[in-house]
Amino acid sequence: MADLFSNTSTFDDSRKPKSGEAELQEFLMVEKQKAQFNAQIHEFNDFCWDKCMDKPGSKLDSRTETCLNNCVDRFIDVSLLITNRFAQLLQKSAGGM
Template identity: 85%
Template structure:
């Protein structure tokens, strides 16, 4: 019987575990939100390039459209690398500050 009343320390352990899970969940949700924002930006960029480069869809791309799309892809890769590197820097800063 005395074990039932002295088990409050296990509740404290469960509470601290719960807080750890909550912070992990918040971090996971933040990362997923960032991924969703990044994907939304990708789609917006793709729409922009399509509208800018493709005047009328056809069976083949003319050289102007092909060049435009190539440039868009190149800029997309540049921006993607920049954003990825920036996120890496931010994660390293936040990990170093802990």
């Protein structure tokens, strides 16, 4: 019985969960990415809605739906193009150091 109350630990330290700070940093990074994604969605929703909606109705007509789809597709294409271009520039500048 004395062994149950001793101060020595029988748990393996290698199985400890991540430190609280590391978990918090990972959680914050994921939440930041979610917030950026949501902000991007709201941005192209606003832009494409203003561009494609003439008059609100009870349902979308095919012209408006096509316009919205094309607008969102182009918005995503341009965002990816810009992101990839910046990544290339960063790679070049990091390689030149």
